[in-house]
Amino acid sequence: MPLSVAVRAAQLTKSYGRVRALDAVDLTVPAGQVFGFLGPNGAGKSTMIRLLLGQARASSGEAWIFGVPTTDVVAAHARLAYVPADVALWPGLTGREILELLANVGAGTDRAYRDELVERFELDPSKLARAYSSGNRQKVALIAAFATRAPLLVLDEPTAGLDPLMEQQFQRAVREARDRGQAVFLSSHQLAEVEAVCDRVGILREGRLVDVAEVPALRALHRTEVDAVVSGPVPDLSGVPGVSALTADGGRLRFTLSGPPAPALRALATTEVTALRMHEPSLEEIFLGYYGTVQA
């Protein structure tokens, strides 16, 4: 197996009694890639991460971190850093002491960069962990993980407690990690975040990996919504290549467009177009499409 593969899973399966939390997942994340792992609550995202970290044992199948079986935690964990979804810290230690402990125990830390991250995330490291809010606990774990030189960062819903400014800092840190060549395995249901930082997305539903796609390709799979207002004669777009779901309401035309837009634009150009709005679906809409739920 090439060492340029950061995460590989083969038929990875985890059952709890009769419940299949993870069902025969095959996945490959190349080194240096930011991979978004999407899915609703209970889809099996955290189970997948617990298997990758060796916290839980697979019922069947295998997984590797840079070619090292996940069961060999000493070798595998020398290549990764981890931020759990719910960060629990030692209440009697200060933030600085916890960062020091994790740096000494973990995969090697760039202390200068860590101090810079402490500033950027506006963490007061002299406080005892018991005094930290959940967002601040998350910052401690994020700083510790980003400051490592580990070639893989495993982040499990890492921004749930962060405010928008800190969310920006998080996205910046992810990009810096990618620029250094670190791979990021980012489990999330914050679609805007995944869209902003990920190269590739895997979508998990009820324990099964239903799709893996490049973020631009995933978006291109889907049609563009077009909303046009015309004055004068309404052009007949039915039969124009790529146009479907056409509705006309007086001078207002709505349709969805797939493939190259030129034929539809030419047909529209035969009349006076007073307003034109083309809307590319967000990852969120794609995501909701997968689960067949549209929320109000």
Add this chain to the structure above:
Amino acid sequence: MTATVTARPGGTLLAGSPGSAITRLVWRQVRRGAAVVTLCAAGISALVVATYDSVIASAPGGAASLAALAGNPAIRTLFGDPVALDDPGGFAVWRTGTVLAVLTGVWAATATTRVLRGEEDAGRWDILLGGVAPIGSVVGRHLAVLVASVTGVGAATAVALIAAGTSPAGAVLHGSALALVGAFAVAVAALASQLAGDRAAATGAAVAVVLAGLVLRMVGDGLDPFAWLRWLSPFGLSALAEPFGADDPLPLMVLAVGTLALLLVVPAAARRRDLRGGLLPARGPRRPRTALLGSVSGFEVRGTLRPLTGWTLGIAAFLLLIGLVSRSMTEFLAQNPLFAALAAEAGFADLGSVEGYAATLFALLTVPVGGFVASRVSALAGAETARRLDLLLAGPVTRLRLVGSVAASAAGGALVLTVAGGAAMWTGSRLVGSGLGLRDSLAGAVSTAPVAALGLGAALFALGWAPRIVGLAGMVPAAGGFLLTVVADSMGAPQWVASISPLTHLAPVPVAPPDLVALAIMVAAGAVLAAVGMIGYRRRDLA
């Protein structure tokens, strides 16, 4: 309720009563432990009464020789003043009363900080207090359930004693004493939960106060000039009531009033503080202390130091007292030349010398040392449940190495505790000039350490296969063994029953040389238990 709430058509609006929901919740959290303590207290008391005739009949000289033996300050210090040894109930109170009161008190204190403070620290009270019940009433409900639980322990013991044929007055008095010691422990632990900043500190303070009460009783019983100290201790007040003897309810009333006063303060204290804060000022920001943060093993040592200091101080204070009492025992022996022979015949070998007295009490040292070891493995299991291990184990650290550091620092701590105990006993005896040698004292104390190794093995076994009962499993060899020895001795059980207890296999060092074979078997059994536990721990999913 004045607000208009409309139920959805066809739906049921659960107006419910929040109070009884909380009561049920607390009861679910304590019922298992309450049942175990109740069964122990009632069952052991009844057993001892039921077997009284055969035990006394088989003792050389009968109740009279037993009374002489019980008059020995060493035995008095351990079991309390013998009040009515010629009565089956009085004998049961003397032989098991202190042990059962300590069991009830320590359980009540730890259960109280667990449900009052541990649940709050875990964040679950945020949800509980988001309901309509105010904090004062939530705390009050908790106290009511806890006090009811210990009342159940006392009531069951009284009923069991009466059923076994003792006089009702003494049985009710003894049952009330057990219940009141438990209620006192609940009150102290509940108050500590309001003062301290977290569960660990509250538990430490509460257990320390309860055990300090025991030490006061021991000083009062062992040293005549300090007999008045018993009025300051729940254990002392229970003894002063003299169940099956004078049957005097006054000391218990004093205890009841004191306990009630403490209990009444608690809800008021709870209203005055922030959730997850304590009334004592919290420590603020500080400069980093980076010592012992360099590795998993170092970090474990760092985490052990503070609790170890507490346990060391407690054990050293206790054995210093035992050492100080040793003088009055020597005087007693001088006045009772026949005593040594009597004691030897009654099965208390070599109590006739200060060394024999020390050896008997060093066997008791296994209980707190076993408790320390169990608490360290239990802390690891707690860190796992609280998800604090996630970040550590995401580093290049195997589970085996993590457990290895915990086991090593627990074993090291146990050794420190036995050495401190031996040194304290020697210091006490030297201060009063009873002639116990330092080498003898240290040898006697350290030779009990293999029982802690057995406890460590049992706790690690549970960590692998039944992580929810780690603390209990770790306590079985020492505390369970001690309880079994007491029961087996009191009811004259066949030898094989007592031989289940590891304490039976400790040679009385320094009177006799250590039984190296028995000690090696204990250490080996502990190692096997630990190894089997690690097979499970490596395989299982973490919480």
